[in-house]
Amino acid sequence: MLWKINMKSKFITLKLGIKKNKTDGLLISLSKESITELIFTINKFAAAPVIISKHNITKSNPKYIFINSGNANACTGKEGLANTKKILNLLANRLNCNSYEIIIMSTGIIGRQLPIDDIQESITKNTFNNYSTLKDAATAVMTTDKYPKYLSKQYQIGSKKITFSGLCKGAGMIEPNMATMLAFVETDVSITKSKLKKYLNYCTNLSFNVISVDGDMSTNDCVAFTSTNLVNIDLKNKNNEKKLLEYAVDFFIQLSSKIVKDGEGATKIIKLNISNAKTKTLAQVISRKISNSLLVKTAMYGEDPNWGRIIASLGSINDSALNVKKVKLFINKILCFENGIPMDAGSKRLARSMKKNNIEITLDLNSGKSMQTVYFSDLSHEYVHINSAYTT
Secondary structure, three states, X not given: OHHHOOOOOEEEEEOOOOOOOOOOEEEEXXXXXXXXXXXXXXXXXXXXHHHXXXXXXXXXOOOEEEEXXXXXXXXXXXXXXXXXXXXXXXXXXXXXXXXXXXXXXXXXXXXXXOOHHHHHHHHHXXXXXXOEOHXXXXXXXXXXXXXXXXXXXXXXXXXXXXXXXXXXXOOOOEOOOOEOOEEEEEEEEOOOHHHHHHHHHHHHHOOHHHEEOOOOXXXXXXXXXXXXXXXXXXXXXXXXXXXXXXXXXXXXXXXXXXXXXXXXXXXXXXXXXXXXXXXXXXXXXXXXXXXXXXXXXXXXXXXXXXXHHHHHHHHOOOOOOOOHHHOEEEEOOEEEEEOOEEOOOOOHHHHHHOOOOEXXXXXXXXXXXXXEEEEEEOOOHHHHHHHHOOOO
8 A cells, every 4th residue: 555655765746837836846866775777768859858868877866856847948049058057056055065966957848948047936935844745745757757767666586575666747748768758766675875776777768768648759758667775685595686677577567557557648558568579679670669669659549450550560560570470460469460461350359349438459480589568559530639749
């Protein structure tokens, strides 16, 4: 239960003046014992906060994470960088720390300067001693999200109970290799800094890096993973480490799936499994091609069992390692296509299965041992409405 898990990180929500009369900022105060690692977007137009936070994490273990919503501070040039530094310097002065001990994240509209005077006034006036709930913290960083995304779960390794808690935001501009998304995850398991980075990479590659709503990569993505170092588990024991990673991946997938579920205008979550590919690279290429196909996504929205769109998308990939005569296609575990011929041409059973909110598509290539799973949403009329009017 959420209320039973006591997070060591503390949340302070802020009204920065970016969104009129709305909460649009969050300060996360990390516990003194914690260590934190981060993964950032690989977009070449990385936002000012990403550029500076990449530098800060190399200089010091962070004490605070500051997030603003409503303005991405991306493609804002020297002024955007200067504004980021102004915020960090003011926060450092108020919080009695160094500016490089603060990680800064931004999310929102690209290409607009921050209302820096309003933000500075808000920071100056805030007492920073009124703590908020995890739900309120998740609400503060929303943009086009329909609801706050947060989660807490408890697991057990041997006789010891461990916890994971976190929040994320994101609903559009979601593409494998993260998305227009920010995430913060805390665990109480004691983990060394080097292993924390290793575990973050591993978990992100199976969760936030394999979700897609619209195939566009953001300028601002960031995932932060914090260990409060309160529960000692012998991670030299391979069984313990395996169990920890199993639980961590489970948590990361559940949290990131909330983004797909809330994809702008989304009505369905689709799990796409590419199995038995000759290479990992080919499996990844296929998963991205199909998960970003507008024809596939609209078929999912229309609950249309037209699996020909999936096969056509697969067949458009020019790779000699792809043998179309070996391909099997399953939708919701129903065999639809095998060895070049249809096995289900639109049965009532298949049609009924398409009405589910969660759809599973499996492409078995029968050409190797490599696998890839991605999660994506359908594409609806509402997606067009939301994104055609986003800045207004």
